[in-house]
Amino acid sequence: MIGKHFSEEMIIGYLYHTLTDARREEMDVHLLACPHCRNVLAAHEAQQKQIDLALKQTIMNAPASAPVSFAAIAPQLRSGVRLSARWERLVNGFTVATAVSGLILALLSLFPLVQLFWAWDLHLAATDPLPTIASVCFGLATVGQFERRPGISFSHLLASVLTLLLWLGTAVIGLQNILVLRDLFMWVVMVQGSTPQAALRMSPLAVLPAAILWVIVVIGGAEYHRRRIGQRESWRLLALTIVIQLLLLLLPRFLF
Amino acid sequence: MPTEQTLIQRWQAGDERAAEALYQQHYKRVFRLAYGLLGDAAEAEEAAQDALTYALINIGRYESRLSQFSTWLHTITVSRCRDRQRKRRLATFSLTRWLGWGKEPAAPTANPEGRLVAKETQNAIWTAVQNLSPPLREAIVLRHWGGAAGDGHTYREIADIVGCPIGTAQSRVRLAYQQLSQRLAASELALLAEENWS
Missing domain, CATH: 1.10.1740.10 (RNA polymerase sigma factor, region 2, helix turn helix motif)
Incomplete structure (x- = not known):
């Protein structure tokens, strides 16, 4: 409220039913006792009715010529249905296959991870191509999903499977990213003049925050994607995650 | 059937x-x-x-x-x-627009002057709607028109159609209305100023 009255934004929210029930009830009570707010609401109601009428009248009287007859588009429908089904199977198959390949590569890259965590050879992480290739596969699977919508371009089931594969894959690559961050930290420390052993002893300073961030991103990401399966925001976040992970994986190749 | x-x-x-x-x-x-x-x-x-x-x-x-x-x-x-x-x-030339929308919309009032004012208001509203950014235009058009009962869509439907969360759909409708309101107020002032000069 501004002073004794509700703001214009609140009144518009009341008019367009965007307020919570509690807020709406609060306004109902206030409106009974406040002629100023009632007048403001009445003015907006009148304007809303004007807009409503103008839109409906203009749209209903839109100058349309006769639509193209169905016979003219029937051939396109027949060939389109056949092509569409074939194309859809191809695209969906490629997308899922790429995501599955990426996930397999990412899981395979985990095997030497345990050894790498105890090693201080900086070149080991930089030369392992599996995580990078896996990230590229995930990127390929994500590209082209932005304009696809569940129910229009592919089924919810497919969107769910793809999202799960990509989320799992990025979670696994995230473990590789923790290793890369550790190596970057050690490299910076050694450039300052420390020995590799000293840098290795200090590496938990990088590993611990990175691991905590990884847990937050994985759990938070799971919830975010679960609520927005197949929506543009979910693909966008996956794409951003993959790009950041890929850049982190490529960075050591330029520095070390 | x-x-x-x-x-x-x-x-x-x-x-x-x-x-x-x-x-x-x-x-x-x-x-x-x-x-x-x-x-x-x-x-x-x-x-x-x-x-x-x-x-x-x-x-x-x-x-x-x-x-x-x-x-x-x-x-x-x-x-x-x-x-x-x-x-x-930007350079696209629309014959329909140049000819002025084609069919004239029906006037809501009886008297000639009332019809002219109503038509100007309708045109002003339509122009203001078309000048909104695409997401806001989508939201306000879908809110006022196209639903099952001949009225607008619900916020759930708008969110599904445009591909955004329900809160975003509500915000866009509210913001679209606010911008329309401001533009219409500005165009009314401009009209008044024009009448004072003539």
Whole structure:
């Protein structure tokens, strides 16, 4: 409220039913006792009715010529249905296959991870191509999903499977990213003049925050994607995650 | 008269007559929605054509448990309109617009002066709507028109059609109305100033 009255934004929210029930009830009570707010609401109601009428009248009287007859588009429908089904199977198959390949590569890259965590050879992480290739596969699977919508371009089931594969894959690559961050930290420390052993002893300073961030991103990401399966925001976040992970994986190749 | 669900199932099974019936049933509505979003009759016709053709070709992807057919169709229509807006070049010349919208809309009042004022207000509102950014225009047009009962869509439907969370759909409608309100107030002031000068 501004002073004794509700703001214009609140009144518009009341008019367009965007307020919570509690807020709406609060306004109902206030409106009974406040002629100023009632007048403001009445003015907006009148304007809303004007807009409503103008839109409906203009749209209903839109100058349309006769639509193209169905016979003219029937051939396109027949060939389109056949092509569409074939194309859809191809695209969906490629997308899922790429995501599955990426996930397999990412899981395979985990095997030497345990050894790498105890090693201080900086070149080991930089030369392992599996995580990078896996990230590229995930990127390929994500590209082209932005304009696809569940129910229009592919089924919810497919969107769910793809999202799960990509989320799992990025979670696994995230473990590789923790290793890369550790190596970057050690490299910076050694450039300052420390020995590799000293840098290795200090590496938990990088590993611990990175691991905590990884847990937050994985759990938070799971919830975010679960609520927005197949929506543009979910693909966008996956794409951003993959790009950041890929850049982190490529960075050591330029520095070390 | 078969129901819409029956027609959809028959077309999914390959009956072309069902596709034709769906096409005839929905063309006008899809055209009007496209007109509301694009503001140009010629482009709206093409967008409606594209949307219906695409929907009928991809009828296999429609899942009735997820949404009504009209909502699914409107989602495709909005998507097609967005494609057109992206391709639209500033230099495009619209004969329809130059000729002044074609058919004159019916006036809501009886007296001649009242008819002129109402027509000017209607045109001012329409111009203001077309000058909104595409996301706000989509939100306000869908909120006021295109729903099942002849009124607008619910916020849930708007969110599904444009592909955003419900809160975002509500914010866009509110913001669109606020901007319309400000522009209309400004154009009324301009009109008053014009009358004072003449």
